[in-house]
Amino acid sequence: MNELAQHAAADLEALRAASPLVHNITNYVSMDIAANTLLAVGASPAMIHAEEEVVDFVEIASALVLNIGTLSPSWVRAMHAARSRARTRGIPVVLDPVGAGATPYRTAVAAELLKDGVDVVRGNASEILALAGAAMGPTRGVDSTHGTEEALEAAQVLAREMGCVVAVTGVVDLVTDGARRVLVHGGHPLMAKVTAIGCSATAVIGAFAAVVPDRARAAASALACFGVAGHRAGEGSAGPASFRTRFLDALYTLSPEELRREARIEA
Amino acid sequence: MNELAQHAAADLEALRAASPLVHNITNYVSMDIAANTLLAVGASPAMIHAEEEVVDFVEIASALVLNIGTLSPSWVRAMHAARSRARTRGIPVVLDPVGAGATPYRTAVAAELLKDGVDVVRGNASEILALAGAAMGPTRGVDSTHGTEEALEAAQVLAREMGCVVAVTGVVDLVTDGARRVLVHGGHPLMAKVTAIGCSATAVIGAFAAVVPDRARAAASALACFGVAGHRAGEGSAGPASFRTRFLDALYTLSPEELRREARIEA
């Protein structure tokens, strides 16, 4: 029996038992689906962005998720303040560098948050390559133009230099802390046709990191849930909207035992 | 035959006939589902937040709904300006104090809006307890950690002191104007797994208040619709996402006659 799949099952059970409060400073497009995904997996979501209260909210949160999809200066200031307090408190900080590489502004914001210190970064191959300064060409919008394979080397370097876990999602997902490398299989092509499902994965990594001290394991367990629920939802979906419904339902009904049996994680 | 259920049926019929324009200054997470819920029940939603136009928009609206879920200073200023004009015009103002008690900022904003004068407040037990200064412990994020029962006394005091109607939603919903107390049963556990369904209930209370002068009755009728549609949708749902779809469909197809038969409201 796969040890990593057993970890994933135990982690999902721990998440459901703790129902961690996940503080998201995230983009407008993702708010509905990210909150619903966190609820479906068993966490408690909150979307709070005002500089006037983010630091106070971090005090009661169990994880902080920063997503730059629709950033603006006041949101960036709130992200920095919340990040700083979260690190001091010792709760995990997860960064989603949406569209890094697409404009100088967002690349710089993502790089600065990363440099200041985060626990996990989750992006597609293009975003991770841009962040690692290794992009072989201009990033195209917020969708990826590079394969996971290509970003593997960049992810490991980034993880080592920044002292964080890097997750690169795509047809196959990669999680690395610079030393270890884990691949997560599963999912379904329709996942790429539902907006902000990657942002939702980042949020769920935050929920797992709230209950799993090993951040690489937390990220792999979160992505394993997405892999299994995505695979299950894909069968019989008539298109991306019915897939979205079935995916959230599948995530909600997924038992630790089913996750243990169906997760496809390899070291 | 239950008189309150008959009221609810008549109120739903009045709402559908008038299709009131409901002006929402609400949080980002709830915008999609709140607008769709208002459309499903028969109202006309608008989400307008700029200080440059909220007062002008209140002029043509039939109800104003204020929701502090993702507040920030400029939105709060717009809420105050809109609230003031709405009260002068005599259209109902409904407040959703999302996460009151979670941070000093949002507790203060909610309390000030309430103090300035609103017609109905709708929250979960924790939020109402925080607002009433009666919280027995720190509020946890935006989800409730207290039962409706516990908040009953606080709600009545709040309603009396503030001269408004208070609705506390949970497994059983409570509506009080300080003197009268109405309980609304129904719904389904999956409602707690769909983000912003509480915000949507607040919006629909606004729609009912636009056509029903008795604010307590308006709130009870709105929650009765949610109770019946939630109960219907729950049967056969595969999870929270299919529940959401079925709930909105059920709200749309709910007839006044069905509401009269199935509503479970007790004085």
Added chain:
Amino acid sequence: MNELAQHAAADLEALRAASPLVHNITNYVSMDIAANTLLAVGASPAMIHAEEEVVDFVEIASALVLNIGTLSPSWVRAMHAARSRARTRGIPVVLDPVGAGATPYRTAVAAELLKDGVDVVRGNASEILALAGAAMGPTRGVDSTHGTEEALEAAQVLAREMGCVVAVTGVVDLVTDGARRVLVHGGHPLMAKVTAIGCSATAVIGAFAAVVPDRARAAASALACFGVAGHRAGEGSAGPASFRTRFLDALYTLSPEELRREARIEA
């Protein structure tokens, strides 16, 4: 065989082949459904609003969509900057004047964007009448109180004076460049019960305009897709939420050949 339906089929095929990156500065309510609609039809959506990066993002986009649904001053400044750069680059600019006529602020913002130069405007009859200065009464919120028929004359005058294409959507959709007039039939009454489906139509016009130089043809082809997918989705829908799911699925699975057969476009 209808030549316009053949155009629509060819245009859908071109869109799917190019998968154009559509830059949206749009309202909060529409973000989820507009992004998912663009993905379903075959385009690549991005929602980017910060003044710090919109001009840079326009450089890599294939179309710009401006939607004033939840406007505020900083967003309006970003719209102007993005619009200006897009016109210089020669990529199409599509404007959705949501709620024009409802407040002086939004009417003025929409009129100024239009005056500065856009390629296509898409609105309901009330919005187009307000923009054309021909409204026969106050606009009511964001839903239309006028028929397409009534707005026909206003649309043609507006198109001629502003040198743009005007699309008026309703039970029957009208597209005009001031000289030519095309009517698009189809759709379903439930479309009016799904929030921001009009905003999504505007976004999809942007996607078609990115690959079809004739802007009137691009708008007609986009609306023909909506007409066919809406008609298909309407059959068997239990209400507005299941309709929304079925509509997005229908848009995703719609083949050029089916569009050619089922599109109801007339010159």
